Amino acid sequence: MLRTQAALFRWTTRRLFAHGTPVRNFTIAIDGPAASGKSSTARAVALELGFGYIDSGSIYRCATLLALRSGITDISSHANQLIDLINKSSVDIKFQPSSSRSAPNLITGRLTVPDVRILLNDEDVSDEIRKPDVNRMVAKVASDGGIRAAVMSVQRALAKAAETRSTEMRDKKGAVKSVPGGVVMDGRDIGTTIFPNAELKIYLDASAMARAIRRWDEMNSKLKEEATKAKSLDTSDAAPAAERTPTEYPSVEDIARELEERDYADINRQHSPLRIATDAVVIDNTSMTFEQQVYSIADLARDRMGLERKHDDV
Protein backbone atom coordinates (compact mmCIF):
# COMPACT_ATOMS: atom_id res chain seq x y z
CA MET A 1 0.00 0.00 0.00
CA LEU A 2 2.72 2.38 1.08
CA ARG A 3 4.78 1.40 -1.97
CA THR A 4 1.86 2.22 -4.25
CA GLN A 5 1.44 5.59 -2.56
CA ALA A 6 5.15 6.36 -2.89
CA ALA A 7 5.07 5.40 -6.58
CA LEU A 8 2.01 7.55 -7.12
CA PHE A 9 3.74 10.46 -5.36
CA ARG A 10 6.85 10.06 -7.56
CA TRP A 11 4.71 9.88 -10.70
CA THR A 12 2.72 13.00 -9.74
CA THR A 13 5.86 14.95 -8.85
CA ARG A 14 7.53 13.96 -12.12
CA ARG A 15 4.45 15.00 -14.06
CA LEU A 16 4.08 18.29 -12.24
CA PHE A 17 7.70 19.28 -12.56
CA ALA A 18 8.69 17.65 -15.83
CA HIS A 19 11.50 19.83 -17.28
CA GLY A 20 10.90 22.15 -14.31
CA THR A 21 7.50 23.03 -15.75
CA PRO A 22 4.44 23.06 -13.51
CA VAL A 23 1.82 21.37 -15.72
CA ARG A 24 -1.04 23.28 -14.17
CA ASN A 25 -1.93 26.52 -15.89
CA PHE A 26 -2.76 29.68 -13.97
CA THR A 27 -6.20 31.32 -14.01
CA ILE A 28 -6.92 34.86 -12.86
CA ALA A 29 -10.58 35.73 -12.28
CA ILE A 30 -11.48 39.43 -12.12
CA ASP A 31 -15.02 40.26 -11.02
CA GLY A 32 -16.72 43.48 -10.01
CA PRO A 33 -19.48 45.96 -10.81
CA ALA A 34 -19.90 47.78 -14.13
CA ALA A 35 -17.09 50.11 -15.23
CA SER A 36 -14.84 49.26 -12.28
CA GLY A 37 -11.93 48.76 -14.69
CA LYS A 38 -12.12 44.97 -15.05
CA SER A 39 -11.63 44.62 -18.78
CA SER A 40 -8.87 47.23 -19.27
CA THR A 41 -7.01 45.90 -16.22
CA ALA A 42 -7.45 42.25 -17.24
CA ARG A 43 -6.08 42.97 -20.75
CA ALA A 44 -3.04 44.84 -19.41
CA VAL A 45 -2.37 42.09 -16.84
CA ALA A 46 -2.67 39.43 -19.56
CA LEU A 47 -0.17 41.35 -21.70
CA GLU A 48 2.22 41.74 -18.77
CA LEU A 49 2.15 38.01 -17.94
CA GLY A 50 1.82 36.65 -21.49
CA PHE A 51 -1.59 35.14 -20.71
CA GLY A 52 -4.73 34.83 -22.83
CA TYR A 53 -7.75 37.05 -22.12
CA ILE A 54 -11.48 36.40 -22.14
CA ASP A 55 -14.10 39.13 -21.76
CA SER A 56 -17.00 37.06 -20.42
CA GLY A 57 -19.45 39.99 -20.52
CA SER A 58 -19.01 40.30 -24.28
CA ILE A 59 -20.69 36.90 -24.72
CA TYR A 60 -23.78 38.08 -22.80
CA ARG A 61 -23.65 41.17 -24.99
CA CYS A 62 -23.54 39.00 -28.15
CA ALA A 63 -26.53 37.01 -26.86
CA THR A 64 -28.35 40.32 -26.33
CA LEU A 65 -27.50 41.43 -29.86
CA LEU A 66 -28.88 38.13 -31.20
CA ALA A 67 -32.12 38.80 -29.28
CA LEU A 68 -32.41 42.38 -30.55
CA ARG A 69 -31.73 41.37 -34.15
CA SER A 70 -34.40 38.65 -33.96
CA GLY A 71 -36.96 41.02 -32.48
CA ILE A 72 -36.99 39.26 -29.10
CA THR A 73 -37.85 41.83 -26.46
CA ASP A 74 -39.56 39.67 -23.82
CA ILE A 75 -36.69 37.49 -22.66
CA SER A 76 -38.60 35.43 -20.09
CA SER A 77 -41.10 34.06 -22.59
CA HIS A 78 -38.56 33.61 -25.46
CA ALA A 79 -35.59 32.25 -23.51
CA ASN A 80 -35.61 28.91 -25.34
CA GLN A 81 -35.62 30.62 -28.74
CA LEU A 82 -32.61 32.68 -27.66
CA ILE A 83 -30.79 29.64 -26.24
CA ASP A 84 -31.29 27.96 -29.60
CA LEU A 85 -29.80 31.00 -31.38
CA ILE A 86 -26.81 31.04 -28.99
CA ASN A 87 -26.17 27.32 -29.55
CA LYS A 88 -26.21 27.81 -33.31
CA SER A 89 -23.88 30.83 -33.25
CA SER A 90 -20.13 31.13 -33.05
CA VAL A 91 -18.41 33.69 -30.84
CA ASP A 92 -14.72 34.41 -31.00
CA ILE A 93 -12.58 36.78 -28.97
CA LYS A 94 -9.53 38.09 -30.81
CA PHE A 95 -7.00 39.20 -28.25
CA GLN A 96 -3.85 40.09 -30.10
CA PRO A 97 -1.30 41.59 -27.73
CA SER A 98 1.41 41.64 -30.39
CA SER A 99 -0.60 43.75 -32.85
CA SER A 100 -2.05 46.05 -30.26
CA ARG A 101 -3.79 49.17 -31.54
CA SER A 102 -4.17 50.85 -28.16
CA ALA A 103 -1.39 53.21 -27.22
CA PRO A 104 -0.66 54.26 -23.65
CA ASN A 105 -2.55 57.43 -22.74
CA LEU A 106 -3.36 59.74 -19.82
CA ILE A 107 -5.25 57.04 -17.92
CA THR A 108 -3.13 54.03 -18.68
CA GLY A 109 0.19 55.89 -18.29
CA ARG A 110 3.08 53.82 -19.64
CA LEU A 111 0.94 50.71 -20.07
CA THR A 112 -0.57 49.40 -23.27
CA VAL A 113 -4.12 48.06 -23.14
CA PRO A 114 -4.32 45.59 -26.04
CA ASP A 115 -7.30 45.82 -28.33
CA VAL A 116 -9.89 43.04 -28.32
CA ARG A 117 -12.28 42.31 -31.20
CA ILE A 118 -15.44 40.29 -30.72
CA LEU A 119 -16.66 38.20 -33.64
CA LEU A 120 -20.23 36.93 -33.71
CA ASN A 121 -20.72 34.46 -36.57
CA ASP A 122 -17.53 35.94 -38.09
CA GLU A 123 -18.91 39.50 -38.01
CA ASP A 124 -16.98 42.08 -35.97
CA VAL A 125 -19.59 43.33 -33.49
CA SER A 126 -17.15 44.90 -30.99
CA ASP A 127 -18.66 48.38 -31.28
CA GLU A 128 -22.28 47.33 -31.71
CA ILE A 129 -22.40 45.32 -28.47
CA ARG A 130 -21.40 48.43 -26.48
CA LYS A 131 -24.33 50.53 -27.74
CA PRO A 132 -27.11 51.82 -25.40
CA ASP A 133 -29.83 49.36 -26.55
CA VAL A 134 -27.53 46.43 -25.63
CA ASN A 135 -26.55 48.13 -22.32
CA ARG A 136 -30.24 48.45 -21.40
CA MET A 137 -31.12 44.82 -22.10
CA VAL A 138 -28.03 42.78 -21.23
CA ALA A 139 -28.68 42.33 -17.49
CA LYS A 140 -32.15 40.96 -18.26
CA VAL A 141 -30.65 38.44 -20.71
CA ALA A 142 -28.00 37.49 -18.12
CA SER A 143 -30.61 36.87 -15.41
CA ASP A 144 -32.06 33.76 -17.12
CA GLY A 145 -30.61 30.48 -15.81
CA GLY A 146 -30.94 28.61 -19.13
CA ILE A 147 -29.30 31.41 -21.10
CA ARG A 148 -26.48 31.55 -18.52
CA ALA A 149 -25.85 27.82 -18.94
CA ALA A 150 -25.59 28.23 -22.74
CA VAL A 151 -23.25 31.23 -22.39
CA MET A 152 -21.18 29.44 -19.76
CA SER A 153 -20.21 26.61 -22.10
CA VAL A 154 -19.07 29.17 -24.70
CA GLN A 155 -17.02 30.98 -22.01
CA ARG A 156 -15.32 27.80 -20.78
CA ALA A 157 -14.44 26.66 -24.32
CA LEU A 158 -13.00 30.08 -25.19
CA ALA A 159 -10.98 30.15 -21.95
CA LYS A 160 -9.56 26.70 -22.66
CA ALA A 161 -8.50 27.77 -26.18
CA ALA A 162 -6.94 31.02 -24.89
CA GLU A 163 -5.01 29.13 -22.22
CA THR A 164 -3.69 26.64 -24.78
CA ARG A 165 -2.61 29.49 -27.09
CA SER A 166 -0.75 31.14 -24.22
CA THR A 167 1.10 27.91 -23.42
CA GLU A 168 1.93 27.24 -27.09
CA MET A 169 3.27 30.78 -27.45
CA ARG A 170 5.72 30.09 -24.62
CA ASP A 171 6.80 26.79 -26.14
CA LYS A 172 7.37 28.40 -29.54
CA LYS A 173 9.47 31.17 -28.07
CA GLY A 174 11.33 28.67 -25.89
CA ALA A 175 10.19 30.77 -22.96
CA VAL A 176 11.36 30.07 -19.44
CA LYS A 177 10.00 26.61 -18.86
CA SER A 178 9.10 27.17 -15.23
CA VAL A 179 6.51 29.85 -16.10
CA PRO A 180 3.02 28.45 -16.63
CA GLY A 181 0.66 29.63 -19.33
CA GLY A 182 -2.65 31.05 -18.26
CA VAL A 183 -5.73 33.08 -18.82
CA VAL A 184 -7.29 36.20 -17.33
CA MET A 185 -11.07 36.31 -17.45
CA ASP A 186 -13.27 39.16 -16.26
CA GLY A 187 -16.97 39.30 -15.46
CA ARG A 188 -19.40 38.94 -12.58
CA ASP A 189 -19.28 35.25 -11.59
CA ILE A 190 -15.84 34.11 -12.73
CA GLY A 191 -14.38 33.50 -9.28
CA THR A 192 -17.65 32.20 -7.81
CA THR A 193 -19.10 30.01 -10.60
CA ILE A 194 -17.04 29.75 -13.78
CA PHE A 195 -13.62 29.13 -12.20
CA PRO A 196 -14.23 28.55 -8.47
CA ASN A 197 -10.70 27.07 -8.28
CA ALA A 198 -8.97 30.00 -9.99
CA GLU A 199 -5.45 30.49 -8.61
CA LEU A 200 -6.04 34.22 -8.15
CA LYS A 201 -9.38 35.96 -7.68
CA ILE A 202 -9.70 39.73 -7.72
CA TYR A 203 -12.80 41.75 -6.88
CA LEU A 204 -12.26 45.14 -8.49
CA ASP A 205 -14.37 48.03 -7.23
CA ALA A 206 -14.51 51.83 -7.36
CA SER A 207 -16.99 54.42 -6.10
CA ALA A 208 -20.20 54.76 -8.12
CA MET A 209 -19.27 58.33 -9.10
CA ALA A 210 -15.73 57.43 -10.22
CA ARG A 211 -17.13 54.62 -12.37
CA ALA A 212 -19.79 56.84 -13.96
CA ILE A 213 -17.26 59.59 -14.74
CA ARG A 214 -14.78 57.12 -16.26
CA ARG A 215 -17.44 55.55 -18.49
CA TRP A 216 -18.72 59.01 -19.49
CA ASP A 217 -15.17 60.11 -20.39
CA GLU A 218 -14.67 56.95 -22.39
CA MET A 219 -17.97 57.29 -24.30
CA ASN A 220 -17.47 60.98 -25.03
CA SER A 221 -13.98 60.54 -26.39
CA LYS A 222 -15.24 57.70 -28.60
CA LEU A 223 -18.14 59.81 -29.91
CA LYS A 224 -15.85 62.78 -30.56
CA GLU A 225 -13.39 60.53 -32.35
CA GLU A 226 -16.20 59.13 -34.55
CA ALA A 227 -17.49 62.65 -35.32
CA THR A 228 -14.02 63.86 -36.31
CA LYS A 229 -13.48 60.81 -38.51
CA ALA A 230 -16.88 61.27 -40.18
CA LYS A 231 -16.17 64.98 -40.75
CA SER A 232 -12.83 64.31 -42.41
CA LEU A 233 -14.43 61.74 -44.74
CA ASP A 234 -17.41 63.93 -45.66
CA THR A 235 -16.89 65.55 -49.05
CA SER A 236 -20.54 65.95 -50.12
CA ASP A 237 -22.55 69.21 -50.07
CA ALA A 238 -25.02 67.70 -47.63
CA ALA A 239 -24.97 68.64 -43.94
CA PRO A 240 -21.50 67.96 -42.48
CA ALA A 241 -21.25 64.46 -41.09
CA ALA A 242 -20.23 65.78 -37.68
CA GLU A 243 -23.69 67.37 -37.41
CA ARG A 244 -25.39 64.13 -38.33
CA THR A 245 -23.60 62.08 -35.68
CA PRO A 246 -25.40 61.84 -32.31
CA THR A 247 -25.31 65.27 -30.71
CA GLU A 248 -27.02 64.11 -27.55
CA TYR A 249 -24.11 62.86 -25.53
CA PRO A 250 -25.33 61.05 -22.41
CA SER A 251 -24.83 63.00 -19.19
CA VAL A 252 -22.83 61.61 -16.25
CA GLU A 253 -26.16 61.29 -14.41
CA ASP A 254 -27.64 59.16 -17.26
CA ILE A 255 -24.63 56.88 -17.15
CA ALA A 256 -24.65 56.66 -13.34
CA ARG A 257 -28.34 55.62 -13.49
CA GLU A 258 -27.68 52.96 -16.14
CA LEU A 259 -24.74 51.50 -14.18
CA GLU A 260 -26.75 51.52 -10.95
CA GLU A 261 -29.69 49.69 -12.56
CA ARG A 262 -27.41 47.09 -14.12
CA ASP A 263 -25.49 46.53 -10.86
CA TYR A 264 -28.77 46.16 -8.96
CA ALA A 265 -29.97 43.52 -11.43
CA ASP A 266 -26.60 41.70 -11.37
CA ILE A 267 -26.43 41.64 -7.54
CA ASN A 268 -30.04 40.63 -6.99
CA ARG A 269 -30.59 37.98 -9.66
CA GLN A 270 -31.22 34.37 -8.66
CA HIS A 271 -28.55 32.70 -10.83
CA SER A 272 -24.85 33.40 -10.16
CA PRO A 273 -25.36 36.91 -8.77
CA LEU A 274 -22.43 39.30 -8.46
CA ARG A 275 -20.74 38.43 -5.15
CA ILE A 276 -17.28 38.79 -3.66
CA ALA A 277 -15.78 35.27 -3.61
CA THR A 278 -14.67 34.40 -0.06
CA ASP A 279 -11.06 33.96 -1.22
CA ALA A 280 -10.95 37.04 -3.47
CA VAL A 281 -8.54 39.93 -3.00
CA VAL A 282 -10.64 43.12 -2.97
CA ILE A 283 -9.09 46.13 -4.70
CA ASP A 284 -10.85 49.50 -4.57
CA ASN A 285 -9.20 51.55 -7.31
CA THR A 286 -11.10 54.83 -6.76
CA SER A 287 -7.86 56.62 -5.90
CA MET A 288 -5.41 54.26 -7.59
CA THR A 289 -3.62 54.86 -10.86
CA PHE A 290 -4.16 52.34 -13.64
CA GLU A 291 -0.52 51.28 -13.40
CA GLN A 292 -0.80 50.64 -9.65
CA GLN A 293 -3.77 48.32 -10.09
CA VAL A 294 -2.25 46.40 -13.02
CA TYR A 295 1.17 46.02 -11.42
CA SER A 296 -0.23 44.95 -8.05
CA ILE A 297 -2.38 42.23 -9.64
CA ALA A 298 0.49 41.02 -11.86
CA ASP A 299 2.77 40.83 -8.79
CA LEU A 300 0.13 38.98 -6.76
CA ALA A 301 0.01 36.44 -9.59
CA ARG A 302 3.83 36.21 -9.67
CA ASP A 303 3.84 35.60 -5.89
CA ARG A 304 1.43 32.72 -6.30
CA MET A 305 3.35 31.26 -9.24
CA GLY A 306 6.52 31.36 -7.13
CA LEU A 307 8.13 33.97 -9.41
CA GLU A 308 9.98 37.12 -8.50
CA ARG A 309 7.90 40.31 -8.04
CA LYS A 310 8.67 43.08 -10.54
CA HIS A 311 6.96 46.22 -9.33
CA ASP A 312 7.60 46.75 -5.65
CA ASP A 313 8.59 50.34 -6.44
CA VAL A 314 5.11 51.37 -7.78
Ligand SMILES: Nc1ncnc2c1ncn2[C@@H]1O[C@H](COP(=O)(O)OP(=O)(O)O)[C@@H](O)[C@H]1O
Ligand atom coordinates in the same frame (compact mmCIF):
# COMPACT_ATOMS: atom_id res chain seq x y z
N1 LIG B 1 -7.47 53.39 -11.93
C1 LIG B 1 -8.12 53.98 -12.94
N2 LIG B 1 -8.17 55.33 -12.98
C2 LIG B 1 -8.83 55.97 -13.98
N3 LIG B 1 -9.50 55.34 -14.96
C3 LIG B 1 -9.50 53.99 -14.96
C4 LIG B 1 -8.82 53.24 -13.96
N4 LIG B 1 -9.01 51.93 -14.22
C5 LIG B 1 -9.76 51.86 -15.34
N5 LIG B 1 -10.06 53.09 -15.79
C6 LIG B 1 -10.87 53.46 -16.97
O1 LIG B 1 -12.25 53.22 -16.62
C7 LIG B 1 -12.98 52.92 -17.79
C8 LIG B 1 -13.83 51.66 -17.54
O2 LIG B 1 -12.94 50.56 -17.47
P1 LIG B 1 -13.31 49.14 -18.08
O3 LIG B 1 -12.06 48.35 -18.03
O4 LIG B 1 -14.03 49.26 -19.36
O5 LIG B 1 -14.34 48.63 -16.94
P2 LIG B 1 -15.26 47.34 -16.86
O6 LIG B 1 -14.66 46.29 -17.73
O7 LIG B 1 -15.25 46.98 -15.40
O8 LIG B 1 -16.62 47.77 -17.31
C9 LIG B 1 -11.98 52.76 -18.93
O9 LIG B 1 -11.99 53.95 -19.69
C10 LIG B 1 -10.66 52.59 -18.20
O10 LIG B 1 -9.56 53.07 -18.97
Ligand SMILES: Nc1ccn([C@@H]2O[C@H](COP(=O)(O)OP(=O)(O)O)[C@@H](O)[C@H]2O)c(=O)n1
Ligand atom coordinates in the same frame (compact mmCIF):
# COMPACT_ATOMS: atom_id res chain seq x y z
N1 LIG C 1 -19.58 36.83 -16.06
C1 LIG C 1 -20.53 37.70 -16.39
C2 LIG C 1 -20.23 38.79 -17.24
C3 LIG C 1 -21.25 39.66 -17.57
N2 LIG C 1 -22.51 39.43 -17.12
C4 LIG C 1 -23.64 40.28 -17.55
O1 LIG C 1 -23.29 41.00 -18.73
C5 LIG C 1 -23.41 42.41 -18.50
C6 LIG C 1 -22.36 43.12 -19.31
O2 LIG C 1 -21.09 42.77 -18.79
P1 LIG C 1 -19.79 43.61 -19.17
O3 LIG C 1 -18.65 43.00 -18.40
O4 LIG C 1 -19.66 43.71 -20.63
O5 LIG C 1 -20.18 45.03 -18.59
P2 LIG C 1 -19.26 46.27 -18.20
O6 LIG C 1 -18.83 46.05 -16.78
O7 LIG C 1 -18.10 46.28 -19.14
O8 LIG C 1 -20.16 47.45 -18.35
C7 LIG C 1 -23.35 42.58 -16.98
O9 LIG C 1 -24.01 43.75 -16.53
C8 LIG C 1 -24.03 41.31 -16.49
O10 LIG C 1 -25.43 41.44 -16.53
C9 LIG C 1 -22.78 38.38 -16.26
O11 LIG C 1 -23.90 38.20 -15.83
N3 LIG C 1 -21.78 37.51 -15.92
